[in-house]
Amino acid sequence: MNFFQNISIKSGFNIISTTVIILTIFIITFFIVTVNKINRYNEYYRQTDRLKIYNLNLKQYELQFLLNYDNDIDFFISEKNKYIDKFEKTSEAFSNLDQTLIDNPVSKESSLKNNILKIETIREAYTETFFDLAHKIFVRGNISSGIIGDLTESRQKIIKFDMSPGTKAVISEMILLTDNYMISKDEKNYTAFLKQYNKIAQHTANDSTETGKTPLSSFEKVLQAYKTNFTALVKINKLIGLKPDEGLTGKLKIQSRALEPEIEKLSEKLSEFKQSAQNRAIYSVIIFFVLIGLLFLILFKRFSDSVVKPLNTIKNYIKPLSLGIFPSEKLNIPGNNEISSISDYTNNLISGLERTTEFAQQIGKGNYDIEYKPLSNDDALGNALLEMKENIIISAKEEEKRKREDEIRTWTNEGLTKFNDILRQTQGNIEKMSSRVISELVKFINANQGGMFVFNENEEDRYLELTAAYAYGKEKKKKKIIYPGEGLVGMVAAEKKTVYMTEIPETYITITSGLGEAVPGSLLIVPMITEDEIIGVIELASFNEMEKHEINFVEILSETVASSLSITRINQKTAVLLEQSQKQAELMKIQEEEMRQNFEELRQAQEDSAQKAAQMASILAAIDTSSLVTEIDLNGRIISVNQSLTDLLKIQEKDITGKTLKEFINAENDEEFNTFWQKLINGQSVRRNEHIKINNNDFWLSTVYAPIIDDSGKILYILSIGSDLSESKKLEQELKEQESKLRKNLEEIEKAHQEAERKQHILENTNEMLKANEKTLQSAVENAMKQRKELAKRIDEIAEKEAETKSWLEGINHTNIVAEFDLNGKIISVNNIFEQITGYSEKELKSKSHDILVNQKEARSENYKKRWEKLRSGIHVSGTFKFLSKKKEPVYIQGTYTAIKDHKGNTKKIYLVGFDTTDLIKRSEELKARETELYFQIEDMKLLQEQSLKQEEELTLKAIETAESEAVSKSRAESINKTNIVAEFDTDGNVLFINEIFTELLGYSKKDIIGKNHKIFITPDFAQSQEYKDAWKELINGKHINKTFIFLTKNKEKIFVRGTYSPIKNAHGKTIKIILTGFDTTELIKRTEELKARETELKFKLEELKELEEKLKNKK
Template structure:
């Protein structure tokens, strides 16, 4: 029995209790301070050593874990925002690959806070010569920028393509690269090279240099971005190739039309030439001009040479062709001077064959100003009236356009076949990728249970793609879907929500098929089909994959549906098929035109002997007529309806040489008269052009001396009776007129 209601405690024990109490108070106070800092959102506060303070240590551990979560969340947000930003860039500028690359490298340098970078695109246009081409760069110096082509395996960039993997360097090779500014230059601290890879196929390399470290999450971001860039570059290349094929096809169509018109014109010219030749046989006047116009009217090159290889006649096309090279080719020019020493014997052999009586045809090609040109050349002997060979004629037909069109058609055919094989390979790779994606579903299920934030992260991840992705449970209700899927149905006036039955989403005509495929997938089957769907009045093509989703117990609980829009690929295939068929049709048309051109050349060659005979006759008669006209002391001139001189004789020319007037064909005859009588002369000429023959007495003053002429103006008609020119015969009557004037003066004096 206690007499006192108290319990005695030892003083030492009491002191120990007080110390424990104080320690607990300090622990609680310290923990309260830590919690208050955490409540403020400050996870970077300084902490003293907690010792054996379990509560403080637990709070500090919690702070560190929250800080790690915050950093990881910040890195994920940074990567998600970056991907979203670059998705907009890739979508907004995907018609010009150079502008797209420049936009990408500029924004990537800024987003990573790097200092220098470049983007190399794999150029595989020529399968035998595949190389990396510097397409865009940021802050590169001129020396580095000059090397625009890099072979596979060459340097770090080439090695990245070879290994198909990222290269991150913190020890930079000496003189590899310097980052330059206005104040100086220095080597970077780190270099990152990431392949632009999609479905294990390389499309290029991005190279970044920085003064600071590039962290693993940033490297992972660049790798993920590289896949999107590779996908966009692949689409742009396909679009550009399709566009080029379309333009080339249109160009070839235009060329075919032009060639058809040229064939028609050639036939018309050939017909006109034959008619003109029959007219030339009956008329002498103007025959030489006619023959010159005849050989100058064609775009073909025509040259005739004598037995010493000197040019007798060449047409305008020939002279213009060689004058562009600085050679004045004309009558008397030795044709062997046109060739290099090693070619002289070859062409001399051709000429000797023709000069020995052989008529033949050869196909030739030349390189002129860096461009290859193709010709069909006909060699034929020339004979005189006695049948003796005195020269040869060479007809050169330019067939560059038709030859190039034929070669281009063959190239398009080969390229179309290669593209078809590449598309089939891409489809197989896509199928394999989808199977690999299905294999990762189980791992994704586990990750979703372990990390609370992964659902939102996965949502951002699937929203970064333009493919439609959604999942359906065993009751055909919608579970998860991405933004692309939501936007498609929102555009059709339907607001899709989680838990919504798919029967409310798809049409009655489609829902039964979807359910059957979902049932098969719920039984464990991976299904891949191609479907067509009418959206906005246009048919869209989709590659759809139905993949089962399993839980931790390996039970199938849902189905994931991936719908990739392959409309562009299908349209590209269709265009390529059309281009292939069109190329075949064009090749047939070209062969028909070649045959028609060959026939035209044979017809033209058949007229060759007749042309030569007529040419000799024309030359003889023309010379005779000229001598006849020049034998007259009267001035003779002919003018056209524009009052321009067509021809004139020696007397007319001499008369005006004395007045320092240079008379030539095309000279305006009105200019020899005073300006005040121009209208009077025009009125006179116009009357003659209407059919009148007019005689007048005219006068011209030369150095103060008046000369008097009796002038006859007569119309000149063609075979059809149409007036085409005027002939003017002017007889000098100055002496007679002077006598008449003197007689009149004497009569006046007598009066």
């Protein structure tokens, strides 16, 4: 017999599972031990890799130190350097890692200890050599420390001695040899130095005899120190190494190279050992897995035989039972496990099914008194049969209840049909409808009396009015008014909820009958609601209590009645409105044509104005990039300055705004300043050269002051446009300094000449030549000064041509809403109109985020985020924008968010310019709120009229704003045209306009240039170049170009213009032409080049004079 037949299946599973678990634990233990061992090898291998990293770091720090120590002043003071510190720490880490590897058991297993000891020995020698080299370099020092510092100090002391020319020449030769050695490290210089040193005694003796000023012993002592220091420098350089392969440098190089192959050899040896260990571990694991698999298969086969065969026997026995056939014999399976128990339970089940079958047959015959006992309390089938018997008895009672519900449903449907007919018949007359409905409803639900209350149409004084009352078969004519919340009816109207009462106060209502008066037994008050709007209230009273289905019926009917009453009211209103709309339609047809014509005229005017504004904005942006702009009010206080001026002066705009012009330009002469200011107030433009001193920095500016005038001739403010002359002034000062140096040199040369005349008559001719050169040099210096003055005058003229204005901004600020934001949406400033509309002051809004002005839902929306992303990328956004005022009321602004860019094309900040459309939007929303689906025709006509009026108002406002802006812009444009070079080109480069300043500069007449291509102003080679083509494409794509341009005149001479090419866009953002604004810098550039050439010439002459002086000294 199979062993598994005498034990339970669970025990059999436990035996097999326990055996497998024990073997698996053994394998896992073996596997973990093996893996840990391999991990130790891998960790050891990774640590050897760190040796390579440390080695590379040591080489890197060594190289960095040798390359950079010359510039490290602290090293030559304290002998400390960050690369030496890093080298030391890395070397220490290297040593610690070596010791860790030596102590690791893997080193003993793999015989790697000797390799690591060898690497550590090389490292120690390498580290020692590096620190020795660093110390020698420290001892050698630099120009202010160490041996080199002592050498430099000795040389300075020698130079200070008063010596004869011969001695001085020898000393100069020695110093030159020292400098040559410092540069080339060639010992031949040192040998030559010693020869010169031996000769110095004779020269010093002569020097002492002639001058009688310097004690011989002091000079020799300093000279001896100079020689000692030079000798020490030569020796220490030999120790350090004059060449990369010599001295400590060569030794360091050899030791550094020796580390890498030893580390590589260690890695290769360890890799071989690790691979061998991994292979042994893999073979062991495979063998163990095979043995365990065989054992598991044998156990599983024996267990399967003890389970599968008995289960097949049970399956064959139960199969006929599944078809409803009871077996003739009982099931018999030997053994003492779960399967033999299943056999016994199956036999009991079949016996129970036979008894159940007999019971079901008796119930089917109608024998409900038969007794039946289930197999157990949990016998599902037996209990279900008993429950079925009870349900058959209950079903008869349920049938009777269903018939009652059908009767109620039929009663309700008939009632709704009846009242729908009444409502249809009385449609259009509220009183008749109310009377019929309430009278029929009282009868239909067997009530005693009822009333209908309907809300009046007066929104300001809204109350319920009794439109119908009925009692005991008679209509009652009563007038009654109830306000919402007043009494039970008013409360129902206010709360919109049904009230049903059976306990009614005696004072509330009495019902009169033939038998006398009595308080009703029940009261029902139902609100009439349609689309969540209450139309009225139905009140019913009865001696009897009302049933639930009657209350439900009244509630359903109340909704239908409310809808009919609402439609009746709408129809009555519609009849009146249709009559009005017919009259309005005729009037609107007449007005529509007039408004369409006005609209077309205004739209054309708007497009013309927008185009002009776009052109002017591009011109202003170009000039703003190239000039220094300041705005001053009529009291002489600075209103604003542009970015170019603050960048030049290196200050913030807030540091200068609010100051008086007199303080800013350091005006000391009150009378002169008052005269200058009075000219401006009288409308005259004034040109000045100004010297400004800010934060101990000097700036020279050439500035044009011009009053900005509106269309009425009133001066709005003063505009200052300037250019920087600081570089020219500095160059002038440098030339003066050089002139002074030249004069000193000339004086020295003159003294040398005088001394030479006394000793040698032959040098007289040479002296005359030097005097002639001196006169030439003086003449050259005087010419340079004269040219400097002419250059300053020319720069003043250039500054006048750089004038620009921002008057159009003031015009916009007085008539439009203006706000300024940074790129994160933080509010920088707002104007007065913005403050009035939103209710915030500028102080409250400043530095706050833009989302304070909108609701939170919009601030979190994707459209809001995308709008700011567009603005940051430089894209303008236009439309009607909704804001929230301080009182959280909606404010609508129609306008444009504009990205303001700097001269590099980077977005700097955001401007919002627009006008208030809140009243228009609110009126539109109020009108829309009153419209319904029945007013579509009227709505279309009204909407057309409103839109036309709105557009007309907007265009009128914009026309007024544009006229004001154009008047101010015209003043500015005239100022620009009179002082700057201005030319306009179409997108193909053809000349559309050119001002007189530019034509005079080029030598052409306007007639010669208009219609010609831009290429006539430049060289043919540049006109065909890719750079020129790319620049023109950038202009058409909307990019500004600002720099100094070279043009050819009619005579093919080069002129230089500093200016900006700016694309002019139409209202749709398309580039329609290109404008050039700038000023002539030809004279400035030529003068600068001449001065540089003159400076070079003077330097050469000075060198010639020095050579001549040397020759004179040698002849002595």
